[in-house]
Amino acid sequence: MAGKRYIMNAGRTTKQGQQINVGKDHAEYQAIVGTLNMHPDDMKEAGIVSGGTVRVRSDNGEATFLCKEGKIPRGMIFVPYGPPTCRLMGQTTDGTGMPTSKGWEVEVEPIAAE
Amino acid sequence: MTCTLGEVKNRADFIIYWGGNPAECHPRHFTKYTIMQKGKFVPNRKARTMVLVDIRETPSAKASDIFLQITPGKDFEVITTLRALVKGQRVNLDLVAETGLTIEQLQDLVDRMKKARFGVLFFGMGLSMTRGKHMNSAAVLALAAEMNAFTKFVAMPMRGHGNVTGADVVLRYTTGYPFGINMCRGYPRFNPGEFSTVDLLVRGDNDAALILGADPGATMPQPGIDHLARIPTIVLDPKVTHTSRLSRVHITTAATGISAPGTVYRMDEIPLPLRPPLKSPYPSDEEVIRRIHQAVAKRPGWRPTLNGKAMR
Numbered sequence: 001m002a003g004k005r006y007i008m009n010a011g012r013t014t015k016q017g018q019q020i021n022v023g024k025d026h027a028e029y030q031a032i033v034g035t036l037n038m039h040p041d042d043m044k045e046a047g048i049v050s051g052g053t054v055r056v057r058s059d060n061g062e063a064t065f066l067c068k069e070g071k072i073p074r075g076m077i078f079v080p081y082g083p084p085t086c087r088l089m090g091q092t093t094d095g096t097g098m099p100t101s102k103g104w105e106v107e108v109e110p111i112a113a114e
Numbered sequence: 115m116t117c118t119l120g121e122v123k124n125r126a127d128f129i130i131y132w133g134g135n136p137a138e139c140h141p142r143h144f145t146k147y148t149i150m151q152k153g154k155f156v157p158n159r160k161a162r163t164m165v166l167v168d169i170r171e172t173p174s175a176k177a178s179d180i181f182l183q184i185t186p187g188k189d190f191e192v193i194t195t196l197r198a199l200v201k202g203q204r205v206n207l208d209l210v211a212e213t214g215l216t217i218e219q220l221q222d223l224v225d226r227m228k229k230a231r232f233g234v235l236f237f238g239m240g241l242s243m244t245r246g247k248h249m250n251s252a253a254v255l256a257l258a259a260e261m262n263a264f265t266k267f268v269a270m271p272m273r274g275h276g277n278v279t280g281a282d283v284v285l286r287y288t289t290g291y292p293f294g295i296n297m298c299r300g301y302p303r304f305n306p307g308e309f310s311t312v313d314l315l316v317r318g319d320n321d322a323a324l325i326l327g328a329d330p331g332a333t334m335p336q337p338g339i340d341h342l343a344r345i346p347t348i349v350l351d352p353k354v355t356h357t358s359r360l361s362r363v364h365i366t367t368a369a370t371g372i373s374a375p376g377t378v379y380r381m382d383e384i385p386l387p388l389r390p391p392l393k394s395p396y397p398s399d400e401e402v403i404r405r406i407h408q409a410v411a412k413r414p415g416w417r418p419t420l421n422g423k424a425m426r
Contacts (some may be wrong), residue, residue, distance in 0.1 A: 007186050011239075012274070014138045022357060024332060061336055071335055073170055076186065083332050083356060083415065091335040094247060097294045097310025099335055101243040 005105045006042070008056070008077045008088065017082040033082020037070025038108070044110055053111045061087040064111065075078050077106065115259045117268045120147075124153040128230030132167040132254065134238025134272045137174040142308075143272075144177060145237075155231075163226060167192070168240060169352065185214035187245040192220070192245075193253040199224040200260055228264045232405070238272040273381040276327070276370075281378035315341045317337045323347045326399060331356035350399050355392070366401055370393035376400070 019029035054067045063084040090100035136143040165368035166178035175181040198205050241250045261267035282292040289370045291304035314320050315338030320389045347361040358364040373394030377385050418426045
């Protein structure tokens with residue numbers, strides 16, 4: 001990865017927790033886990049429009065998300081845990097049994113609308 | 115160096131949440147056990163101070179008296195600085211500046227911790243699943259232990275999901291270890307990183323999987339999910355999950371606590387019996403496992419062989 005790196009912070013939200021119990025096949029769940037939040041200035045700098053699609057790359061894989069502005073510190077991305085974050089997550093546990101689920105370095109690039 | 119949530123409710127006048135967002139992830143924690151409860155020795159909200167330490171301003175920050183926003187990945191450095199300040203040792207101000215906090219903020223926190231009558235530090239996945247992992251947790255536990263030279267202070271992990279604490283507790287009292295246990299030799303061996311689920315799946319060490327009340331297909335690293343799809347995977351769950359879709363067999367079971375009885379362990383390891391209000395046409399997890407166990411017991415035992423002959 002050669003572009004600007006952001007720290008990806010995956011976590012839980014109330015809506016995501018509710019939707020897990022409603023059903024992971026619902027469109028609402030897919031939308032929640034497929035949407036990331038960034039600082040508005042970071043989005044402007046990277047040329048991303050609110051609601052636009054972005055490709056996120058980590059050392060382990062890549063996934064696409066919708067990108068929205070959020071109350072997030074600059075240089076950081078927040079996204080609720082879900083199948084897309086599984087593709088980016090660290091694959092080793094450093095001997096702890098627990099994968100690194102937060103604080104990955106990732107690249108973000110906008111995908112032009114077709 | 116821990117306690118029950120009942121003690122927190124009745125006694126804790128200084129509460130720290132570190133790397134957790136209870137307003138969203140444990141929505142009943144504030145109201146049932148901490149800041150919103152009237153305790154025996156803490157009559158109201160004003161009698162408690164709540165500090166939130168996190169890398170971003172989460173909805174929990176609104177409920178806090180003090181919010182300390184630290185630089186991502188600097189938890190260990192902040193905890194170590196606090197431990198030094200608690201003991202009155204000198205700290206390097208340049209290194210403190212890298213944490214995103216000032217020495218005045220940290221000294222103020224230490225002073226408040228020492229003045230507390232009963233302090234509690236709840237730590238979440240923001241501490242244990244980020245850089246430093248178990249070393250962060252160990253540092254927090256050491257800080258809580260060292261605070262007891264000045265006042266009563268405890269620490270407790272903010273356990274998530276239904277009954278993960280129960281899995282740890284039951285494995286501990288049956289095998290002596292909480293997770294990452296290998297029973298292949300007939301006795302328990304514990305080695306996180308070798309026998310833990312993520313590591314086994316990512317390396318592809320196991321050739322079958324029984325998934326009980328979990329959805330690794332939606333939560334684990336992708337190579338682990340791919341391996342579950344390659345091997346015979348059996349899922350027991352009340353709902354169809356991502357793991358069900360990649361498994362060979364899905365057995366629908368009754369939902370524990372809703373239509374099946376059982377015991378759930380609260381995050382402070384207090385066991386709570388469950389009385390189901392509804393009946394289910396599906397068997398409970400326990401019944402399915404018991405029937406599988408009985409069927410397996412009827413089959414002849416496996417013995418290792420060497421050159422086609424059974425080994426003794």
